[in-house]
Amino acid sequence: MLKSISSFLRSKTFGDFSRDSLLKMDPEIAHQASIAALKMGLVPSQQRVDSKLLATNICGLELKNPIGMAAGFDKNAQVPVALSKIGFGFCEIGTVTPHSQQGNEKPRLFRLPEKQAIINRMGFNNHGHDEVFKRLSEINSEAIIGVNIGANKDSGDFVKDYVLGVKKFAPISDYLTINISSPNTKGLRDLQGFEALKKLLFECLAERARAKIRVPIFLKIAPDLDEKEMDAIAKVIVDSDIDGLIISNTTIGRETVLGLEHSEELGGLSGKPLFNL
Ligand SMILES: Cc1cc2nc3c(=O)[nH]c(=O)nc-3n(C[C@H](O)[C@H](O)[C@H](O)COP(=O)(O)O)c2cc1C
Known part of the structure; x- marks a missing residue:
């Protein structure tokens, strides 16, 4: 049976x-x-063992294959082990903020099936550091587990929220992602500017240096940057000890979906139209 x-x-x-x-x-x-x-x-669950040819090493992280689940699906670390069992090589939890928050009002997620795209303005709905930390401490996953950290919408100090994220999750994650590219938290993307980014990375990396283990830290950026803005980011990161970039978060651009139902909803567009960008 x-x-x-x-x-x-x-x-x-x-x-x-x-x-x-x-x-x-x-x-x-x-x-x-x-x-x-x-x-x-x-x-x-996945039936076959991955071919050894798929094994991938990024910054010392040994992935059984290079396909992972991006942040936003398992925001609260409810199913990382199940995701690993169905075959993902890594799973990125989050975005997690210090305190739990509801996110934006619903509806806040829209399908654009003609373009295999989605618009979301979830607004970092998540259970907060403590609850996610507790769940992650209790699991043992074959897949690499990353934690994507962010700032609370009503925080008076965004940088402090990221530093708290590094402090909390560096001891129990395989890597961390500093997400400063969600379009759904007012002011967050401003952290991509030269001075703001320099300060943010300096403080986060100083916090990492205080942890017992050195976890790789990646910076997740927006796809909506012009050349000058990309240059500013490049200048900051070459002088820092950050391990890599995650490209990219959702776009606020709508050129690829003009005229379609939901195309004018506020938020970030992802899926197929993002790829060329
Ligand atoms: C519903 C939804 C929620 C998301 N939430 C987050 C999030 O909390 N943090 C984050 O860094 N990215 C988030 N993302 C962005 C994804 O991680 C990914 O960067 C983006 O969807 C682009 O990849 P894709 O076109 O393959 O989906 C979210 C995306 C979607 C569709």
Whole structure:
């Protein structure tokens, strides 16, 4: 009986049915349903071991394959082990902020199926450092676990929020991401400017130096920067001990989706149209 349930869960019929059902739901409900299904073990595990050819080393991180789950899917570290079991080589938790916050009002997630794109203005809805820390401390994942850190919307000191994130998660994550590129927290992207970025990286890297283990730290940037802004970032990072860049977060540009339903919703656009950018 168990064997036949397991093979049904693995079948194309079940896969197609799940996908069709999810696409009929409101997008945020579909996201929650996916997390619930992963939690309940309804999503079948990867059957074959990855080829050794897929093994990838980035900054000392040994990935079983180079495909990972980006930040925003498992914001609260509810399903990193399940994501690892279905085959992801890494899983980026977050964005996590020091305190839990609700995020923006719903609806805040929109599908643009004609372009295989999404617009979101979630606004860092997450359970906060303590709860996510507790969950991560209790798991043992085969995949690399990164924690993407951010600042609370009502924080009086964004830099301090990032430093707190480094302090909290450096001891229990494989890498950290400093996310200063979400378009949905007012003022956050200003941290990409020369002086602001210099101060932010200086303080975060000083905090990392205080931790027992040196975790790689990546900086996640926006795709909406002009040459001058990119030069400023380049100047700061070559003089810093940051390990790499994550390119990229969602775009505020809409040239690729003009005229489509939802294209004028505020927020960040991701998916296929982002790729060329
Ligand atoms: C619903 C949603 C929520 C997201 N939340 C976050 C987030 O909290 N932090 C972050 O750094 N990126 C977040 N992202 C951006 C993704 O991590 C990724 O950078 C972006 O979607 C571009 O990749 P893609 O086109 O492959 O989706 C989110 C994206 C989506 C669609």
